[in-house]
Amino acid sequence: MNRSGLHSMPNVVEIKPGAGLKWNEIRCIDALEGIREIPDKCIDLGFADPPFNIDLESNVNNGKAFSEKKEGTISYYDDLLDPVEYEAWCGKWLSEMIRTCQKVIVYCGNVNVPMFHRIREPLDEIVYFTKFNTIITSCAWAGRYRPLLVYASDKNSFLGRPPGENCKFDTNVIVKSRQFFDKSEERDRKVLRHPCPIDRELIHAILVQMKPRSFLDPFAGSGTTLYMAKKLGVEKWIGFEKNPAYRADHEFLLNKAKRVAVQSKLV
Helix, strand or coil: CCCCCCCCCCCEECCCCCCCCCCCEEECCCHHHHHHCCCCCCEEEEEECCCCCCCHHHCCCCHHHHHHHCCCCHHHCCCCCCHHHHHHHHHHHHHHHHHHEEEEEEECCHHHHHHHHHHCCCCEEEEEEECCCCCCCHHHHHHHEEEEEEEECCHHHHHCCCCCCCCCCCCCEEEECCCCCCCCHHHHHHHCCCCCCCCHHHHHHHHHHHCCCEEEECCCCCCHHHHHHHHCCCCEEEEECCCHHHHHHHHHHHHHCCCCCCCCCCC
């Protein structure tokens, strides 16, 4: 989902029409406009975490955090569109992502799964699952089962066949740890302006298993996905976020990210 003390920010730039694709930056531009600048099938993996259209400000889980951090951001964050308008908008950016990316993963929110199936039938589904700590209720289940829809030209390609493509998921279930995956994540969340940054553990699992050489996030939000891409050494990555209030988040995370050696190299 999509978040000053601003000073020099070398990783955050404005896109200029016709300027060509610039890698390893988060650009302050609308997602759909940004994706349309990208040539066909030039990105290995696209990841989308769009607004869920659930009126986040009044949402019982993240509403308080959103209200506390919304100053200066509310005009850029429309999370209560007419359902027909929202579905049409999702159809546009999804089509553009499928055009530009070899593989696309959409973190869509439980409530939007039927809508995305209407827009375009996904090839597969991955589940990001949080283990239960207490009583299992229907409400608790919904909050712990988080679907990610997979779009790709064919299943063989997505699973890494023929041999050599090396992008096979070990399982269709990614289990969230009971503690923060990254020791600094909890501390960093208190610094970030974005009210609900995506879990680093989820992005780490996707990048390490898919091993993309290039990566796109058109709804960068806090910049967490691009932070993980840079930290894990993805060769080329690019993100879009139209809300300039989150540029401080981008600078903080991208300046912090360091390329690290991992046992499973991404490239």
